[in-house]
Amino acid sequence: MLRFAAKRLLLALAVAFAVSVIAFLLLRVSGDLAGTLAGEEASPEEIERIRALYGLNRPLVAQYGEWLLRSLSGDLGRSLFYPESVAALILDRLPNTTILASCGLVIALLLSIPLGMVAALRRNTWIDRTALGLAVLGQAMPSFWFALLLIFFFGLTLGWLPVSGTESLANFVLPAVALGWFSTPVLMRLTRAGMVEVLAADYIRTAHAKGLPVHVVLVKHALRNAVAPVVALASVQFGNMLSGSVVIETVFALQGIGYLAWEAISRKDFPVVQGILLVVALFYVLLTLVSDLLNAWLDPRIRGG
């Protein structure tokens, strides 16, 4: 386990490094940053002045080194629009996105695991086909459109739930459903596949032979084995939700990381964009690391070895 963990950690560090390089380069090579910052009517002298001001005339490697060192010490630079530092902005918005993604994940798991289980238990019946059909349909719906439909029906027409803001948990319900909906199909399919495989296993027959009640067989003996890959995928999905929060938070005007990213991108507030990219990517790296370790720990064959 230790050996596995060490290897996995090393990979995570390497990926984190690569991600930081990409986050840095993405906004440096994809255009003339100084020109963009100075605005379209700026004179060449003005652009040069801005270039010097932001240190954009120095070699890329030096710029990257400096940026990385500063970022590692928690200084992600300053926003071009807000008075706060990038780090402060991100920290300020992070709780909302974390609540949103957590609720989204909980909703996705609450939908996908029971549905996947029932589909597996009633394989090739109408229940199974309905669940699979919903999964296919769910994967085909654009997330922003689904979010708008939720707003239209539950917010505007029925008036059950607020459609924007972050005042109470009720404000998070619709965005979380919209976000969770898109992780549900893939998690459901995986649960179903896992359950189908596990239910055919000899140890399930053993459990029945012991006279255990059906729910004990299903939950303790079957689900535990079927759900390990689902757990691993769920944490990856959590990372995807952070990324997908751009769309959902924008639709619901929910003041989180995603909304901040969209604002910053629209206003070409590049230090903020870069900071968010770095934080979200590193968070994803961390999540995949945790998920791999968790998965290994759930599987005693890896844990012991």
Added chain:
Amino acid sequence: MKPAPTASTSAEATSPEAVPVASSSRRRSRWLSNPGLVVSALVLVTIALLAAFAPWIVPHDPYAQALDARMLPPAFVDPERADPAHLLGTDNLGRDYLSRLIYGARISLLIGFFTMLVSGTIGTALGIAAGYFGGRTDSVVSFLITTRLSLPVVMVALAVVAVLGGSLEVVVLVLGLLLWDRFAVVMRSATMQVRGREYVTAARAIGCSVPRILWSEVLPNVVSGLVVIASYEMAQAILLEAALSFLGLGVQPPLPSWGLMVSEAKELMLFEPWMIMLPGAAICILVLAINLLGDGIRDATAPEGRA
């Protein structure tokens, strides 16, 4: 001490190995007997034909504004206000919605197809290289895949489009550079399986060059998996383009991207909900058709996918 097992059981006689290889006619009937495959193919062909012949089909110029005919609903929504000349109504600038939807299909299909081409080329090349050469190449490709997966697609795409400006080409390029990971993962494992087969060993033994082996021995045998991923990634690209355009950082107005149409209609959602329903449903139908086609091809080729 066992009784001599001279007899084979009746259960073994019906084992899958005994199933004869499907003849071409049987294969054809299997393709046709899959309703999902047939329906999705028909839907897709219809949309593609509409898109291809859009200039000759559309009832109106999709860009022609008519300020005296704004937000006319389709007949099935409100027959009182509807104008029979605009079958699906008009948008907030009085442009014919049906014409815009048909032109929107062009954008979705173009972006979906070319993105899939770009990402498919990158992913397949990386995946086959990793699977065929293994060792260090494999480690490097695996590392690239892991790194790519760590990047938040929507954010990166938005940022790049913001810098380079929104256009069809930029969107295709950015999405193409971001969506190759699944191709690489699947092609890598498929190539690994094929690499060990006798015909590849034989080709190597008679001195075929590596590119020749990859092109004429490996690629044809992993291609059925490729088609399935390609359909899936095309659907992904269409959804992402719609999202980017919806957020105002993809295809720019006045182009009638379906995502953009939803975005333009969202302020009017409470009064004219059909205006977000139609383009959203269009995306949904197109993506559904592509996904079902991919699933259908997978199911139809799976038992024969001995490659």
Added chain:
Amino acid sequence: MSGTADLLLDVRGLEVDIPVAGGTLHAVRGISLAARRGETLCIVGESGCGKSLTSLALMGLLPPSAKRRAERLSFAGEDLLSASPRRLRALRGDRMAMVFQDPMTCLNPSLTIGDQLTETFLRHGKGNTRAARDRAVTLLERVGIAAAANRLGQYPHQLSGGLRQRVVIAMALMCGPDLVLADEPTTALDATIQLGILQLLAELQREMHMALVLVTHDLGIVARIADRVAVMYAGQVVEEGTVGDVFGAPRHPYTRGLMDCIPQPGRTVPGTRLGTIPGMVPSLVGELRGCSFRGRCPYAMPACAEPIALREGPDGHSWRCVLPAEALARAA
């Protein structure tokens, strides 16, 4: 032999049908069996003859697609055919337990040995956690596992195949069952440890005064530990009786053929070839009439194509064959 009071398992006319592509597979066709307390019944036959399905059918553990029918299926006087699922679960694991074929796959990989052993005990309300643990340790020691207390915290993958099968046996015995069904408990194991496991089962059967139904194709072990033998062929019991009667004076040509396949001290001439049974087991899909062995039987005659009546001799020896009772004895 014991009287009817000790009759634990009483089966009449058990049938198992499995729907397959070309129709219905009649895997088990009208089997009658009886198992008494303190007695070992061995079910023998080639693979595919339906003996494993029979044991699953007795436990009510057939896959959902398989259909079970019987004229009578009772356990300790209780009708299992009409028993509720809840009642069946109460019996399973408590009074009737099962030892499965493959110890590598029949233990749950993600639960500890201790958890899997004690859960039977706890579920059937035999005592508290401590009592369950003590019982588990005692049984593990009894089945020959050293450092039993330490094993409780281990996972199946940390144990060898032989040890795992001992765990599976201990697991079956946790509640002190009246009947243990063992379905080829050693086929998945190395030949060197097979005998030890079977001897252990036989010992435990005597010690705990249980009924043991052992499904096997190992005639050597049958001769050593069985009280009664049921020989199965193509889904039917073709001959049944005490081990002495069946092996000493087989009445069915198939039993005779099985006997000739194994070397017997004092009978088999060294250097000669062992017998084989030529031909194939008939397909069990669709209706079958007459003796299913007639296609391979050296004594086959026109009467074999007609339905074969069950014939009975002393000591409950019964067989399905039209040959005169002494025909095979003379042939030997």
